[in-house]
Amino acid sequence: MSDTFFVQQLRQHGYKITPQRRAIIEALAEAPLAPKASEIWEKIRQKYPDISPDTVYRNLTLLVDLGMVQQIYLRSKETSRFEVNIPHHHHLVCLKCGCYYCLEGCLVNEQDLEAAKQRGFTVIGHALELYGYCLSCQEVREEGLR
Amino acid sequence: MSDTFFVQQLRQHGYKITPQRRAIIEALAEAPLAPKASEIWEKIRQKYPDISPDTVYRNLTLLVDLGMVQQIYLRSKETSRFEVNIPHHHHLVCLKCGCYYCLEGCLVNEQDLEAAKQRGFTVIGHALELYGYCLSCQEVREEGLR
DNA sequence: ATCCTAAATAAGTTTATTCTTATTTAGATT
DNA sequence: AATCTAAATAAGAATAAACTTATTTAGGAT
Numbered sequence: 001m002s003d004t005f006f007v008q009q010l011r012q013h014g015y016k017i018t019p020q021r022r023a024i025i026e027a028l029a030e031a032p033l034a035p036k037a038s039e040i041w042e043k044i045r046q047k048y049p050d051i052s053p054d055t056v057y058r059n060l061t062l063l064v065d066l067g068m069v070q071q072i073y074l075r076s077k078e079t080s081r082f083e084v085n086i087p088h089h090h091h092l093v094c095l096k097c098g099c100y101y102c103l104e105g106c107l108v109n110e111q112d113l114e115a116a117k118q119r120g121f122t123v124i125g126h127a128l129e130l131y132g133y134c135l136s137c138q139e140v141r142e143e144g145l146r
Numbered sequence: 147m148s149d150t151f152f153v154q155q156l157r158q159h160g161y162k163i164t165p166q167r168r169a170i171i172e173a174l175a176e177a178p179l180a181p182k183a184s185e186i187w188e189k190i191r192q193k194y195p196d197i198s199p200d201t202v203y204r205n206l207t208l209l210v211d212l213g214m215v216q217q218i219y220l221r222s223k224e225t226s227r228f229e230v231n232i233p234h235h236h237h238l239v240c241l242k243c244g245c246y247y248c249l250e251g252c253l254v255n256e257q258d259l260e261a262a263k264q265r266g267f268t269v270i271g272h273a274l275e276l277y278g279y280c281l282s283c284q285e286v287r288e289e290g291l292r
Numbered sequence: 293a294t295c296c297t298a299a300a301t302a303a304g305t306t307t308a309t310t311c312t313t314a315t316t317t318a319g320a321t322t
Numbered sequence: 323a324a325t326c327t328a329a330a331t332a333a334g335a336a337t338a339a340a341c342t343t344a345t346t347t348a349g350g351a352t
Contacts, residue, residue, distance in 0.1 A: 016318045016329060038308080052332050057309060059330095065241060065277075073219060073273070077340090079308065092267050095211055103262060108274065112253040119247065120281035121238050127219070128274040130259065131211075135266035162299060162348045184338080198302045203339060205300095223310095225338065 009068055020044075020051055024059050034072060034081035067125050074098050075131060090128040096137035103130070155214055166190075166197055170205050180218060180227040213271050220244050221277060236274040242283035249276070 006025045007017055015021075023044045031040070041056045060082055063069040072081040072091050078098035092101040108126055116123050152171045153163055161167075169190045177186070187202045206228055209215040218227045218237050224244035238247040253274055262269050 018318070018330065020331075050332075052334095053308090054310075054333085055331060092262050092265070092269070094267075095270065101265065101267070107254050107258040109253070113276065116238050116249065116276050116278075119238070120284075121240075121247070121276075121278050122284060123238075123276050123278040124241065125278075126274060126276045128254065128272060130262050130267075130269050130272045132262075132267050132269040132271075138266075138268060164300065164348070166301075196302075199338090200303085200340075201301060 006063070006068060009066060013066060015062070020048065020055050021059055023048055023051065024056060024063075028063075028069065028082065028084055034083040036079050036081055038079070040082070065124060071127065072100060073127065073129055074100060075129070090130070092130045092132065092134075094134040094137055095131055096133055099134055101134075152209070152214060155212060159212060161208070166194065166201050167205055169194055169197065170202060170209075174209075174215065174228065174230055180229040182225050182227055184225070186228070211270060217273065218246060219273065219275055220246060221275070236276070238276045238278065238280075240280040240283055241277055242279055245280055247280075 006029075007022070010017060010021065024040065027040045027043045028035075031043075035043075037053075037057055037060055040060070041051070041053050044051050044056065060069065060071075064071045064082070068084075070083045070088070072083060072093070074080060074093055075095060075098075077095075081100075088106055090103045090107055092103060094100065107128060113123055113126075152175075153168070156163060156167065170186060173186045173189045174181075177189075181189075183199075183202055183206055186206070187197070187199050190197050190202065206215065206217075210217045210228070214230075216229045216234070218229060218239070220226060220239055221241060223241075227246075234252055236249045236253055238249060240246065254272060259269055259272070
């Protein structure tokens with residue numbers, strides 16, 4: 001989870017190590033909790049005022065595809081969040097307020113993934129989010145959904 | 147899965163039945179495969195030229211939140227697709243070309259969902275997508291990811 | 293049949309994200 | 323150290339999706 005590890009991983013996969021990539025990795029490592037792409041962008045801009053948002057999005061997606069970062073899809077209200085991916089786990093997402101909780105472990109068993117691989121599909125990763133309503137949004141929901 | 151069923155469900159939850167909602171439900175029922183929001187919008191515009199895209203998005207989200215429609219997150223490249231939700235299942239999504247395959251059954255067991263409910267969280271549904279590379283994108287991937 | 297009110301919509305604005313293209317650069321090769 | 327080339331970037335345009343607000347309307351009450 002250190003910067004060095006991320007950089008090593010990128011090198012091993014043949015990607016170039018740019019100042020922008022170092023900055024993104026550094027920002028992710030320093031981030032207290034799963035930040036939004038825009039938060040990472042803002043943080044990096046303090047040091048590198050000219051970095052483009054596209055570069056941030058592109059590299060976050062790359063890190064996700066390489067399995068080093070986990071993307072949490074918060075379904076509307078809020079934008080995605082990015083989490084350093086150790087250990088792999090899933091999330092409970094509130095449809096009303098956009099808050100989320102981490103669940104322990106993985107709810108998908110490897111056996112099921114095999115079925116996918118048999119179709120010639122190379123599975124890189126998976127995303128599972130449970131959607132619903134958090135405790136403090138329950139009442140609101142009862143009004144909203146009658 | 148008939149229009150009537152969807153309308154009944156909306157009524158039971160206290161939602162009003164508007165011409166726009168009927169049109170969206172009709173369009174979903176007639177769609178040959180999981181359409182994109184924009185495709186549904188275009189189809190409805192043939193009959194109702196003044197319907198706004200916001201109305202389509204809003205109601206698709208509503209149907210998803212009520213568990214009547216399943217949203218497939220295709221991760222970049224392509225936008226989400228919406229599927230009439232019978233039976234519940236998951237998807238294999240190609241990160242390169244955006245194509246997807248349906249998997250049989252649900253890979254998440256109810257027992258695991260209970261853990262979430264114990265936190266006072268009301269689980270409405272869940273979304274699981276397996277991400278990777280389809281057969282015809284494998285070579286491209288080997289170039290791309292070295 | 294008319295009225296009432298909260299819900300739903302249209303229109304326009306705003307934001308998040310991706311795409312396109314010209315330029316720059318990391319890292320390999322010489 | 324200089325050169326080369328594919329990869330990465332910045333900038334700006336394009337798109338998808340959501341928000342804001344004024345107006346309309348579905349469905350219940352009168």
